[in-house]
Amino acid sequence: MDLTSDVADEQLRAEIRGWLEQNLTGKFAHLRGLGGSGREHEAFEERLEWNQHMAKEGWSCVAWPKEFGGRGLSLEQQVIFHEEYARSGAPARVNHLGEELLGPTLIELGTPEQQARFLPGIVAATELWCQGYSEPGAGSDLAAVSTRAELDGDAWVVNGQKVWTSLAQQADWCFVIARTSTEARKHDGLSYLLVPMHQPGVDVRPINQLTGTSEFNEVFFDNARTDADLVVGEVGQGWKVAMATLGYERGVSTLAQQIGFRKELDAVIEEAKLTGAVHDPVIRDRIVRAEMELETIRLHALRTLGGAQGLDMSTTKLLWGQWHRALGELAMAVAGPAGLYVGDDYALSHSQALYLFSRSDTIYGGSDEIQKNVISERVLGLPREARA
Known part of the structure; x- marks a missing residue:
């Protein structure tokens, strides 16, 4: 993509920067730097209020087309927004699963009725979402999910278990991959359902992590129900829809993530100066390597923005994890x-929390093993991995 800024882009940058400076004050001032991976428990309700304030001011879902409540920003302008948001120290947003994953999926593949029902709540940050993909026996192999959904009159009845479900304890809805046919091959027997979380038959159990927090959860569906028309795409075509969602997961917002990484690296460097570790030639070499690699990741992300979803994104996930x-x-x-x-x-401490939570980086969002299989099989044309 061409990141050469024109006058309009620089005006947008100044507008975003000015708005953040004016609004990250008063009751929102203490939210700077809070939230994010491993820290979603921090000031959750206050960050939700911040998200709703952003929405009222027109700074929610900026990448969405205007007709769906967004700002219709170009890729270059989205980069500017995410860069300025991260640099301001603004808190991690709590509705990112709806804004960055489900919303774009509904815009691309949802029905007009589904768009009208769910997109306004995402824009306003009044309905929060979680993602029901991974299962105890299908963490990385999404096609192996065993959660079942059977049609009963005008509703789907869902039974099964999901795991590692981020923010399920706060979510109002979950987009769930469920098996709706046992006769089709496993990739074709799946459907992408929108399931309400606040109902009998949905049990959310937090998973206590090494960090002492519990943003991940187990979710049990026991005859949970959702309307028959709340299938995104065609019945049995859930794999295609799920892959589209994953493509959005690894899109332009990863640039803001990298600015967050830069801040974490800077903090490590400052601690190295305080402890004297910076004078250790091995530590100094590792710091230099980390800086070079982070810049490489940033340039790769910029180079591949706007390209085909999936393959480049697998490389990006592998690199940053x-x-x-x-x-x-x-x-x-x-x-x-x-x-x-x-x-x-x-x-x-910050270092201890960073170390413990980062153990999961090569697992969540698609494990390293799966990303390497995608690259080797679909890019390099190597033989498929033997499967039992």
């Missing part, structure tokens, strides 16, 4: 022996 996990290891190396100690109240 491994980089962030290595950053956690570097943070602990910089902390030294002190990083091994946690007090009785289990109050983790």
